[in-house]
Amino acid sequence: MIEDLWYKNCVIYSLDIETFLDANGDGVGDLQGLTRRLDYLEFLGIDAIWLSPFHPSPNRDDGYDVTDYYGIHPRHGTSGEFVEFLHQANKRGFRVLMDLVVNHTSDQHPWFKQARRSRSSARRDWYIWSQKRPADWNKGMVFPGVQDRTWTFDKRSREYYFHRFHNFQPDLNTGNPEVRSEIERIIGYWLALGISGFRVDAVPFIIEQIVPGKKKHTKNFDYLRELRQFVQWRKGDAILLGEANVLPEEMLPYFGEQCTGIQMLFNFFVNQHLFYALATHEIEPLIESLKATLDIPPNAHWAHFLRNHDELDLGRLTDRQRAQVFARFAPEPHMQLYGRGIRRRLAPMLGDRKHEELAYSMMFSLPGSPVIRFGDELRMGDDLSLDQRIAVRTPMQWADEPHGGFTTAKKPVHPVIDHGAWSYKHVNVAEQRRDPESFLNWMAEMIRLRKECPEIGLGTCTILDTRAPSVLGLQFEWQGHKVITLHNFAERPRSASLRLPSKELTLSNLRAPLQIRASKNGRFDIALDALNYCWFRVGGLDYAVR
Numbered sequence: 001m002i003e004d005l006w007y008k009n010c011v012i013y014s015l016d017i018e019t020f021l022d023a024n025g026d027g028v029g030d031l032q033g034l035t036r037r038l039d040y041l042e043f044l045g046i047d048a049i050w051l052s053p054f055h056p057s058p059n060r061d062d063g064y065d066v067t068d069y070y071g072i073h074p075r076h077g078t079s080g081e082f083v084e085f086l087h088q089a090n091k092r093g094f095r096v097l098m099d100l101v102v103n104h105t106s107d108q109h110p111w112f113k114q115a116r117r118s119r120s121s122a123r124r125d126w127y128i129w130s131q132k133r134p135a136d137w138n139k140g141m142v143f144p145g146v147q148d149r150t151w152t153f154d155k156r157s158r159e160y161y162f163h164r165f166h167n168f169q170p171d172l173n174t175g176n177p178e179v180r181s182e183i184e185r186i187i188g189y190w191l192a193l194g195i196s197g198f199r200v201d202a203v204p205f206i207i208e209q210i211v212p213g214k215k216k217h218t219k220n221f222d223y224l225r226e227l228r229q230f231v232q233w234r235k236g237d238a239i240l241l242g243e244a245n246v247l248p249e250e251m252l253p254y255f256g257e258q259c260t261g262i263q264m265l266f267n268f269f270v271n272q273h274l275f276y277a278l279a280t281h282e283i284e285p286l287i288e289s290l291k292a293t294l295d296i297p298p299n300a301h302w303a304h305f306l307r308n309h310d311e312l313d314l315g316r317l318t319d320r321q322r323a324q325v326f327a328r329f330a331p332e333p334h335m336q337l338y339g340r341g342i343r344r345r346l347a348p349m350l351g352d353r354k355h356e357e358l359a360y361s362m363m364f365s366l367p368g369s370p371v372i373r374f375g376d377e378l379r380m381g382d383d384l385s386l387d388q389r390i391a392v393r394t395p396m397q398w399a400d401e402p403h404g405g406f407t408t409a410k411k412p413v414h415p416v417i418d419h420g421a422w423s424y425k426h427v428n429v430a431e432q433r434r435d436p437e438s439f440l441n442w443m444a445e446m447i448r449l450r451k452e453c454p455e456i457g458l459g460t461c462t463i464l465d466t467r468a469p470s471v472l473g474l475q476f477e478w479q480g481h482k483v484i485t486l487h488n489f490a491e492r493p494r495s496a497s498l499r500l501p502s503k504e505l506t507l508s509n510l511r512a513p514l515q516i517r518a519s520k521n522g523r524f525d526i527a528l529d530a531l532n533y534c535w536f537r538v539g540g541l542d543y544a545v546r
Contacts, residue, residue, distance in 0.1 A: 007197075011045065015049065017051060021398065022407035027409035031072070046447065047094065055073060060168050100187070102186070103205045104170055112170050118157065127162075127173055129212075130159060137150065151163075160212075203243055203254065227240060245313060251293065266371075304370055330344060343389060356439070361533040365535070367476070377439070378432055379422075404416045468488070483537055484498075489531070493530055500538065510535040
């Protein structure tokens with residue numbers, strides 16, 4: 001059987017139902033609103049929709065504290081409306097991915113309520129407990145500066161429970177076979193409804209085997225293989241997209257030998273070095289990060305992104321590199337978070353459209369599949385007056401109407417940006433949709449361009465010598481066809497000089513009616529303006545034979 005590799009050549013759009021569109025006027029985004037905007041996503045050209053958590057939740061962590069994995073939060077709609085959304089999405093050719101948040105539950109989940117009643121509870125071993133406070137009780141926090149411990153004393157059961165995240169999010173014990181079986185039932189339920197895959201939250205923590213008193217904890221990578229097998233037994237083309245911010249030498253076990261583990265991982269390592277290149281115009285660290293992540297199993301794949309729903313994590317950079325990125329993109333302390341990241345959206349952080357076009361063109365041409373965060377196609381801004389990561393989770397700006405057309409309620413779930421350069425009065429879908437020169441229309445054009453270049457998702461990547469220290473050149477080859485991209489990170493014009501591995505003598509520009517011929521010595525000399533980019537097909541554009 002030939003495996004369906006649809007995930008290798010798709011564009012993923014990340015959104016939160018809560019802040020996308022409110023159809024019933026209660027101030028909270030809902031499934032009816034999302035379904036109404038599927039035509040907009042069809043115009044944009046994306047292939048897959050990734051939904052943030054929409055389950056019942058106390059919402060102390062924006063929905064990542066789940067109380068019922070089989071339910072829909074009533075404020076988002078009903079199960080019937082979810083099925084209708086899936087039906088309408090499938091009619092338009094969209095695949096739908098959803099967050100799988102099974103590292104932890106809410107402390108209000110019935111499982112944890114049962115577990116804390118007594119040490120003999122049937123759910124007791126579904127969580128991780130210690131009679132004594134472990135020596136590392138205040139180590140390993142995910143949110144340093146906000147979170148002060150990973151072991152919390154439970155007064156009711158008189159023991160400590162483990163939580164990698166907030167103390168209201170106790171970790172599940174995935175070493176327990178009953179917990180693993182329940183996770184499979186959750187996965188099977190949503191696959192049966194029509195989900196095409198899962199973005200798996202906090203993968204390294206899911207497979208970590210926590211033993212109180214031990215300094216080092218092993219990781220059970222076999223569990224990822226179990227999950228993959230179950231997913232493919234239930235739905236052969238469904239995928240697992242993992243969140244694992246780990247070093248390159250630690251990445252391969254997540255994919256597994258011959259890609260028997262997770263099919264896709266977010267490439268945090270390249271992401272962080274891309275922002276270093278944008279901040280400093282030095283591309284050598286970015287090149288090294290690409291080299292370090294090119295060698296993965298044939299069916300494995302990267303997901304590349306610029307910004308997501310969290311902080312821009314710079315923890316894999318050196319202290320000097322991180323300081324340089326902070327100085328350029330987050331010079332004030334309130335722009336930074338957890339000592340390692342930036343809590344700003346892309347547009348205000350980069351500062352101008354030229355930098356943003358360069359960044360997105362680069363992201364679209366990285367070896368993997370691109371992921372776009374909703375609103376970034378408009379150059380939406382952030383609201384740094386909001387707490388922590390909520391600054392980048394403001395509602396979608398649809399029109400120059402109250403609350404940006406997101407809701408007719410007096411008060412939205414999060415404030416809509418209504419002042420300054422990023423206000424919905426200046427940045428919204430309605431205005432940009434009508435402007436052929438808008439960033440929204442540029443983004444739709446780039447998505448179409450990326451989809452016309454399957455070589456990037458399916459082919460092999462070669463880093464080219466451009467003879468220009470600030471110009472990154474990549475070549476992709478698949479089934480005898482080749483695509484080349486050039487990106488000038490300098491704020492001054494640069495000239496790249498290429499000698500291709502093949503003997504082709506023509507480069508056809510994919511964004512302009514222009515062909516470049518090789519010189520007599522077989523080199524291509526290409527001038528690029530400051531912060532400029534070019535996409536070429538090697539040879540002509542004879543679509544009839546492609």
